[in-house]
Amino acid sequence: MPVPPREQAQRQSFGASLRLIRANAGLTQEELAHAAGLDRTYIGSVENGRRNISLKAMWQLADALAVSPRAFFPVREDDLDAQRSFMASGS
Numbered sequence: 001m002p003v004p005p006r007e008q009a010q011r012q013s014f015g016a017s018l019r020l021i022r023a024n025a026g027l028t029q030e031e032l033a034h035a036a037g038l039d040r041t042y043i044g045s046v047e048n049g050r051r052n053i054s055l056k057a058m059w060q061l062a063d064a065l066a067v068s069p070r071a072f073f074p075v076r077e078d079d080l081d082a083q084r085s086f087m088a089s090g091s
Helices: 005-024 029-036 040-047 055-065 077-088
Strands: none
Touching: 005 040, 005 055, 029 040, 029 055, 040 055
């Protein structure tokens, strides 16, 4: 079954973030897979947007990379606007 375009874009965005964080950490896919307890082919397929990552695997990767899971998600300007509005309201 084909993946809907929006979901594919989300997978690719997540994968690109993972690849960038991994590269900045100086790790190969193999090294990250070992540190996270995952298979190297799984890491590759997530980075290439072919795999829908599970929450458990996301946490394993975040722990292995010493980052928050939030690091995998790009910040959008409308998210920042909503956060600023929330903070300004004193809530």
